[in-house]
Amino acid sequence: MYFKRNKQNKNQQNVQNHTTEEKISSSLTANLDWIKKKTGESSDLVIRPIKAGVNFDLNATIVFIEGIVEGASINDFLIKSILSYQNWKEVIATEQIFDIISEQVISLGSTKKICEWNDLFLSLMAGESIILVDGVVGALSASTTGGEKRSVSEPTAENVVRGPQQAFTESIRTNTGLVRRIIKNPDLWLESLKIGKMTNTDVAIMFIKGTANEKVVEEVRSRLQRIDIDSILESGYIEQLVEDQTLTTFPTLYHTQRPDAVAGNLLEGRIAIFVDGTPYVLLAPAVFIQFFQSTEDYYTRFDIATSIRLLRVIIFIISILGPAIYIAATTFHQEMIPTQLLVIIAAQRESVPFPTLIEAFIMEVVFEILREAGIRLPKVVGSTVSIVGALVIGQAAVQAGIVSPVMVIVVAITAMANFATPAFSIAISARLIRFLFMFVAAVFGFYGIVLGIIMLIVHLCSLRSFGTPYMTPLAPFIPANIGDSIVRQPLWAINKRPKLISKENETREGHGLKPQPDDERGMKNSTLKKGDQNEV
Amino acid sequence: MEKAKISITQLFVLILLFEQGDSMLLPLAMEVKQDSWISILLSTIGGVLLFLVYYRLYRYFPNVLPTDYFQKIVGKVLGKGLAFLYILYFVYFSARLLRSFGEILGIFVYPFTPLIFINIFMVIVVVYTVRKGIEVLSRTAELLFIVLLFLSVTGLILVSSSGLINIHNLTPVLENGISPILKNVFTETLYIPFGELIVFTMIFPYLNSSKKVKSIGVVSVILSGMNLAFGAALNIGVLGTHLASRYQFPLLTTMQSIQILQFLERLDVYFLIALIIGCFFKIALFFYAAVIGISDLFKIREPSQVSYPLGFVVLFLSIQMASSYSEQLQEELKILPLAIQLPFQVIIPILLLIIAFFKNKKNH
Amino acid sequence: MKCKTFFLSLMISSILFITGCWSQKELNDLAIVSAFAIDKNESEKNKGRYEVTLQVINPGNVAGSLQGGGGQTPPISTYTSTANTILIASRELSKKVSRKRYYAHTNLVVISEKLAREEGITRVLDAIERSPEFRTTAQIVIAHNAKAADIVKILTPIDKISSNDVIKTIKFTEDIWGEVVKVNLQDVIRALVTPGKEPVITGFRILGSKDKGSKLENIQDTKPSGNIDANGIAIFKEGKLIGWFHNKTSRGVSWILNKIKTTAVAVDWEEEKEAIVYNVIRQKTKVKADMEKGSPVISIHTEVEGDIGEVNTSIKLSDRDTLFKIEKSFEKEIKEEIKQAVKQAKKNQSDIFGFGEKVYRANPTEWKNLEQDWNEVHFPKAKIRVSVEAFVRRTGLTKESYISDLENK
Structure with a gap:
């Protein structure tokens, strides 16, 4: 699975072009020979001769690749239809035969006439059946695509509590x-x-x-x-x-x-x-904000959706800055930590031989190893690994004095925060950036962290995705779209589409959608009608 | 000139962040003791007037950088010379700010680190940002503005709820009358936060619409003036005049005095974050003005190529500038305002405006 | 292009390996100092020099109690050194301590009475204020009739770190009794510098044996042999300690400085001494300065609210008029305390209340004339008007005391 250099590709293409220029000839045997030669007589290539026409004087062949076709439709709708067709007229082998076959004989969904070898092989390899007739230039391809497919099931990576549980498949x-x-x-x-x-x-x-x-x-x-x-x-x-x-x-x-x-x-x-x-x-x-949204936000109500979205921002920040802040606070800015906590951390660090950065680095790497192991393992061994992981990292390392308990807590919280990010691609970015921030914090403390954050923000602001600035709608600031970014306004309030993405059709909702209870209920003076009271 | 456009909101945010940057560094208007906030408020008015001067110049020559229209106003030779002087001015101030910033970090956070390393890191980030252009800078400003706003509001809540503010520290008001305040305004406070708005003459040409610039600009100048005045008043309210005038960084000491619930103590990290963000923007804006000025004046196609060498220049200039922090402060508060800032920020722009006004009349 | 990125990454990665950067301090290289004591050295060799004692936390022994174990060695240790200035003495201590001294968590500064009397506190505070590490919110305490070093050596049973004991004692005493004032470094320097105001600092003394008090056995006993308690307020003039206020006088000072939060005031009632006790819940004291005919007049107005806390005589508490009468006697009592405090301060010729500052704020031009001899001449002559308003709101869970029933029996 390597990328091939584009140059090599061009050479191959030149060779191919030589033959694909040619059209499909009218000689059946020549066509079949060429097909067999090109596919190297692959064992799943099926060449099924068939006779059609009045008095069965038309030689035709159906060619298909077993395994990617739906056997039933070839049998029932292709072969059977041709064989059982009664109304062959006195037709000489001409181009019209394909029209007749496709329009009157076979009962398959879609058919296509082919003139060039390139198209023929594309169709053949896609699972369509090719019908060749002796004496006619060209071929007919019928769609019989099938084969084993995975059925629609639950999503593996993006689970939600409320919402449809369907996921895409490979087809x-x-x-x-x-x-x-x-x-x-x-x-x-x-x-x-x-x-x-x-x-x-x-x-x-x-x-x-x-x-x-x-x-x-x-x-x-x-x-x-x-x-x-x-x-x-x-x-x-x-x-x-x-x-x-x-x-x-x-x-x-x-x-x-x-x-x-x-x-x-x-x-x-x-x-x-x-x-x-x-x-x-x-x-x-x-855009950046998208990676912090999940479809579930729209199906739940606005208060919980807003809180969870805000939580996700905090989670992301923790997953990037967690160990970095710990390192910076304990090596440069000890005055930030309340005295009691500082004494506890100092007591724990007495027994650890490494400086804080190395300790953090070791813990992080071990955690990454654990995470990778969790992905690669077959399900059977999964639980063993989690026990080993917990034991090794949690207990033994602490008691052996290699790492301090506080470090384990920090790393564990950061890892949890990383898992909680809704989009996997952003979580990966966070993993890499976290290491960078750890180093920066070890060298320069909080100053380094803040400058690192500034650089990160500058970098984010300079990205564009197909022309849209990456940090829309926060920067450039588009107030109309803020309602659906970090917070989520109630559904009846989000009436505009994102401005920089959809320039044409901006309104997506009508006005006045806010649900109102019936006007007659509640603390209202029901003897007065509207217009009687002292309205301003 | 770059092919970039910035919006009015971004200008608003840039002005606010720019003004905020310095306020944490300098003990402003300490000569007039507890009336420093009055001094700052008065100089806000002056600041608004200066802003209007710069704005009017921009209106005469929209879409063109000052380095260009200087030549149009006073002729090619004099214009180029003037533009070059302004570029030097921007470079010098960028270096000066960098030095102040490095000093403050070197005083209370990193006492043992040599100044050059503190500054190098900042220069790297500034060069990286400026290379990406003004659009990226403005977008970053929008984001960081939210952070700064959050910090300021929570900081204010913390200070007031720890019961440190003593309004009586602000009395007696106008103890020595209004004249020392006016003197202070015209020798110090007008130039240091507000005169530096001249940098924005290099930014105005990028605005995507000139409709609301005047109103939004004036509003942001007033807001930042109020912010600075409030900060000064807060410092005096918490510390008292005698302490506040002796400390190098009164706002820092104010933040350090916060003690709530026995665990929210020693919050100078707050100050540190706000300081870094504010200073970064100011240095970046000055630096950007210098870079784009050079590339415009000397017809260089890729302004980003200029930024690396200019970064080095700024870095070394910042180290060479003064041999101690007291020298730096003395220069900044006593010598610079009248010697350099007054001509560059006030006199020359007003003269240019007058000349442009007459030239305009002549043309019609 | 490739070479450029390669070298750039090489440079950056080499920075990363110099992680022992200049300003970096690893936690286990630090000695966390919790209290800082300054004395004057009495020995022949070093007479007149400053003696600095540090109280350093042993983290392992403090945290030990939470994780089980620990308690064999004391949670704090003290180290002493002597030099001519504070900063040099503090640095010389590195010869004795195996770590770098870290002052960011030093919450307590103890100054000995002798030093404060003879030399004054003005010389010792500059290093502390200038250092970025030392907090100006650290509290200051005077060691009364003791060496400052001895105060920081005492081990206390409840708080593992004894500087916490001192700090919390002051805080809670100020909250519920009021004879002490909580001052930090910033307050002291501000009071020193402001014309028309002088500092006051709380005093601490050692009860019992100071030698036994510094041993671990001290806290293994239900009644510790050596203990420290807050005692009195020290008043200063021009930086030197000139006297002590105790008991009611010191509480009077607290009243005037508006530092009382809650306290208890006992009054006599109909031949019974100290028969009724007033639980003060909140109070507010306002001090105003006016000029009358060229001389200053200070008005002190206190508003107090509280409940009846204890009654040792038969008195009809459910009667509203009785309560009004009781209020009057409370007012009288508090007024006495305040007057007493002012009288004492006048006698010592030190304006510890900041009346002069109030005059300055109200009449800056007049103040210019008075500033010079304020402490000696004008302050003792100044007219002080005291008015107190006390309100009794509730009487607790019972109405009349059961003593009334006893008397009827």
Whole structure:
């Protein structure tokens, strides 16, 4: 799974071009020979001769690759239909045969006429069946795509308490279908591409016409078309080839496994990029605040949603600055710590041989090892590791005097905070930045931490995601959109779409949606009618 | 000139942060003891007038940097010379601020670290920021403004709830009459926080709309003046005139006096954070003005190339400037205002405005 | 381009390994000083020099009690050294202590009475104020009839760190009794510098044996053999200690300085001595300065609110008029205390209340004439008007005392 250099790719392409220029010939045997040669007579290639026409004088062949086709539809709808067709007229083998076959004979969903070898192989490898007729130039491809697929299940990485429990699967059609089921609107447009020289992966762009920014759509399209690579194995490849800036730990594209998240973002004017073979869908453009939001925020009520969002900001800050503040406070600014606490920490540190930075570093690395182990382990051994981890790190290290208990607490809280960040991509960034801050704190104390934060903010403010500044709506400050960023105003109050993302269609709600109780209830003087009382 | 645009909100925030930066460093207007807040309020009025002068100059030549329109007003040779002098002025002040900042950190947080290392770190961050351009600087200002606001409000709540403020320390008001205050205004307080608004003449051309600049600008100048006056009054209220005038950094001592609930003590970290943020902005703005001025005057295409060498210059200048902190303060409060700040901040802009006014009349 | 990034990262990573940076202090390299005591050395060799004693915390033994164990060695240790100035004495102590002295948590400064009387406190405070590490919110205490060093050597049973004992004692005494004043360094310097005001500092003395008091056995006994208690207020003039106020006089000072929070005042009632006790809940004292015919007139007005705390005689408390009469006797009693305090201060010719400062604030021009001889001439002559308003609100859970029933029996 390595990237191949683009130069090599070009050479290969030149060789291929030589043959793909040619159209499919009319000789059946020549065609079949070429197919067999190109696929190296792969054992899952099935060549099924068939006879059609009046008096069965037409030689036809159905070619398909076993395993990626739906056997039942080939049997029932393709072969059976051709074989049982009664109304063959006196037809000489011409181009019209394909029209007749596709329009009158076979009962499959979609068919396509093919003239070039390139298209033929693309269809064949995609799981479609090719029908060749002796004496006719060209071929017909029928969609019989099938094969084993994972069924729609719960999301593995983005769990919510309240909300739909569906997640995307690896099949692009299923995924687009899941989104279509949520947004039943003809303005939801879908554009398909095939990217990757060797893999020919299906990639699709989805957006809502009239809401998404046309310029951004154009930008996405052009960047995707610009990709010249061997293989696209996952949406991560697309993300890395299309993003604005690579020299940053912060992601500029959002990815998710949940259809409702995609639908929500599409409605805000974003563009979704589906990649076949992975359940992770990309969303562009992405802003920093997005990574602190989860779909659950919209399904719960505004007070709890606001509190949780604010909590997430605090969590993020802790996960970046936790150990750094501890190091800075205990090595440079001991006066900050209340005397009692300082005495306790000093007592604990008496027995530790390392300076604070090294101690923190060791603990952090051990924790990262534990985390990686947790991901790689098969489920069976999982519980053993957690026990070992707790014992090793918690008890033994402290009692052996290698680390102090306070350090363990700090590292544990930081790790918890890291896990609690809703978007995985931001959590990874936080992990890396945390180490940087630890070093800075050890060298310069609080001054270093503050300057580091300033540099971090400057860096964040300089990022753009497909033209949108990364820190919208905080900076530049757009008051109308603050209602949905760090806090979450009640649903009836968020009436505008994010301004810099959706320039065209700004209003998303009507006015006056605030739920009001019935006017007659409550402390009202019911003998007076409206207009009688002393209104101002 | 950069192809960047900043919004009115960003200008507002920049002015506020800029003014805030210095206030923690200098004991302003200590000559008039408990009337220092009156002195600051009066100089706010002067500050507003100066701001209006700079604004009017901008209105005569929107979308063009001062280094450019100086030449248009007084001719090529004199204009270029004047622009160059102003660039030197910005570089000098950037270095001066860096020095003050390094000194204060060296006094109460890092007494053993050599000054050059404290300054180097700040210079690295400033150069990194300025290289990214004014847009990034303004956006950062918006974010950090929220942080600073939060700090100030909570700081104020802490100080007032620990019962330290004694209003009587502010009496007797106007003990020696109004004349010492006026003298103080015109020799000190007008220039140090407010005259430095001249930097913003280099920033005005980037505004995306000139509609509300006047009102928002004036409002922000007044607000920052009130903020400074309030800070001065707070210091005297908590410490009393005799202590406040002897301490190098009265606000720091005020923060250090907070003792609540037996665990919220020794809160100088608060002060440290606010100090770093404020000073960073001021230094960055001066530095940016110098960089963009040089690139405009000498027709350099990539201003970011200028920032590295200029960073070195500022760093070494800051070390060379004074041999002790007392010398630095003496220069800053006694010599500089009348010798340099008065001409650069007040006299020359007013003269330029007058000339531009007549030239404009002539053209119509 | 690649070379540039490589070298840059090399430079940065080499900075990271110099983590022993200049201003960095590892926690276990620090000796956390909790109290700072200044004496004058009496021995022949070092007569007249300053003797500085530090009270250093042993973290392991303080925290030990929370994790079990510990208690074999004392939670604090003391170290002494002598030199001509405070700063040099403090640095010379490094010869005796195996750590760097860290003053940021020093909450207590003890100055011996002898030093305060003979030389005054003005010379010793500058190093403390100038140092960025030392807090100006540290509290100051005078060692009464004892050496300051002995005060910091005493081990106390409840607080592991005995400087905490002193600080908390002062705080709670000021809160519930009132004969002491809580002053920190900033207050003292402010009072020294402000014309028309003089400092007052609380005194502490040693009860019992000071030698036994510094041993661990001291706190292993239910009644410690050596103990410290707050005793009196020291008054200063021009930086030198000139006298002590005790008991009611010192409480009078607290009244005037508006430092009383709660206290108890006992009054006589109909031949019974100290029969009724008034629980003061809150009070507010206002001092105003006016000029009448060129001489200053100070008005002190106190408003007190409280309950009846103890009654040792038969008296009808449920009768409103009786309560009014009781209020009158409280007022008289408090007025006496205040007057007594003022009289004593006048006798000592030291304006510890800050009346002069009040005159300055109200009439700055007049003050210029009075400033010079305020303490000696004008302050003793100044007319003081005292008015007290006391209110009795409640009488506790019972109405009349059971003593009334006893008498009827």
